[in-house]
Amino acid sequence: MSEGKRDTDSATGQSPDGLLPRLLETISSGHFAPGQRISESELARQLGVSRGPIREALGRLEGRVVERRPNLGVRLIEMDREKLEELFRVREALEGMAARLAAENSTNTDLQRLTGLLEQHERVIQGDAQGGYLQGIGDEDFHVSIVSASGCGTLKRILMDEVYFQLRLHRRRSGTQPGRARAALSEHRAIVDALYARNPERAEIAMREHLRSARFSALGALEE
Amino acid sequence: MSEGKRDTDSATGQSPDGLLPRLLETISSGHFAPGQRISESELARQLGVSRGPIREALGRLEGRVVERRPNLGVRLIEMDREKLEELFRVREALEGMAARLAAENSTNTDLQRLTGLLEQHERVIQGDAQGGYLQGIGDEDFHVSIVSASGCGTLKRILMDEVYFQLRLHRRRSGTQPGRARAALSEHRAIVDALYARNPERAEIAMREHLRSARFSALGALEE
DNA sequence: AATTACATTACTGTCAACAGTTTTGAGAAA
DNA sequence: TTTCTCAAAACTGTTGACAGTAATGTAATT
Secondary structure, eight states: OOOOSOOOOOSSOOOSSSHHHHHHHHIIIIISOTTSEEOHHHHHHHHTSOHHHHHHHHHHHBTTTEEEETTTEEEEOOOOHHHHHHHHHHHHHHHHHHHHHHHHHOOHHHHHHHHHHHHHHHHHHTSOOOSSOOTTHHHHHHHHHHHHHTTOHHHHHHIIIIIIHHHHHHHTTOOOOTTHHHHHHHHHHHHHHHHHTTOHHHHHHHHHHHHHHHHHHHHHHHOO | OOOOSOOOOOSSOOOSSSHHHHHHHHIIIIISOTTSEEOHHHHHHHHTSOHHHHHHHHHHHBTTTEEEETTTEEEEOOOOHHHHHHHHHHHHHHHHHHHHHHHHHOOHHHHHHHHHHHHHHHHHHTSOOOSSOOTTHHHHHHHHHHHHHTTOHHHHHHIIIIIIHHHHHHHTTOOOOTTHHHHHHHHHHHHHHHHHTTOHHHHHHHHHHHHHHHHHHHHHHHOO
16 A cells, blocks of 8 residues: 555544544444434444534534534435536546556555556456455555555545545445446556556546546446 | 535535634634644633534544644644645646536636636736735635536535645745736636637646646745 | 414533543752 | 652543424314
8 A cells, every 4th residue: 555655544534532433334334314314312322422522523524424504413415416426526536646646656566566456356357256356345445555656645635535435335325337347457457557657647547537437337327 | 606506605614603714713823833732722712612612623624724643632734845735736636627627517607707807817917906806815716716617516615625725724824926926817818718618628738737837836935 | 184383302502520641840869 | 950750730532411492292273
């Protein structure tokens, strides 16, 4: 995962203890319907803490995962077609830049790691999915690795906090298009090729094309 | 400012009352040095509320404006050369996409507004700064208008919360390069031209070039 | 039976107080 | 005078309680 910079392990909130991850797990476990009110007391009881920390954690998720309205509490943001498309547009912009920077800044270790992920991906497609590269998880690993290799902490933080996060929540409810994994692999290869060639322009273009395809696929999978 | 979509007025937090703006005003007034510890009790006293709401508000600023370390409290994030460069890279990516989308989606009202801002900008340069377009503020207006005209709420929210916000904080301490306003004007014109032509590709390129120049200017102004 | 008015309930926003940790500062030793 | 020790002070993290507001359910009326 690159060892450049200090990589504040990002992820929406790393403050005091590990409450936020548990809260997210609880929220996204499906206990709560997409538009339904989420009771702070309920969460507090369920996680065994007082309402104070819960309120802080929810506040940190505001706008991203949760919507708060005065005196009415918070509700899970619902992921409609429009929001999903917007997320992919933001991804295209940010990860395109990440690929560009990675072509300039990535270390050899970064590139080796990416090659390894490509091989895992290939094994999954050829059936002997001996582990690791679960579709979705593995794909995210690939993209996170590139973003890390870009050496731009701000870019990474925003992508983690704002984009990947919501997409992960969405993936829980939605499947993937059938032949997608195979197409994705060759697109991933094109990106890594450009990185090895140290060609920023080509890396950015390859990444943006890849994410445009991913957008179409995700939107297509939405109408099942 | 465009009237497309619902434009959750964005800006880092709009939850309960207007505490967050006041807190920001207090923080960024210069009372606190960039790396210095910020006392919650102190802020609470100064703003006339209890520590609870202060903690929530600070949590919402975590990672953007403020850095929190367990049991040690929060500190103003300091804007060094690297962070400033990263912010402009993110801007280039996101606003490039915004310009592209604006070329496709902007309404006539949006375009008229942009033309108006260009004229204000011109008047400022020609000396009779009769009001409105203060350098910095006016420039931000221009960019926010384009982002709004893109019709992409997510893009707008991220730019507002993550990017403009920190840049505004930085502008308080740093000046601008001398001839910058004039160069910026012609770059702005190129962008608006592309929007009128409904040419997404050209709009994105123009915006990215503009922000690359702005990056050089800002970094140059940093070593005074 | 359907509808409106009203009292009860539940929940959010806020506060003051407590426990644990870090920092500060005074006093003793070198 | 400088350095080390240790107790006091300050601050963060968390809790339970209180005030005000929205939702709920019951009873009376049409």
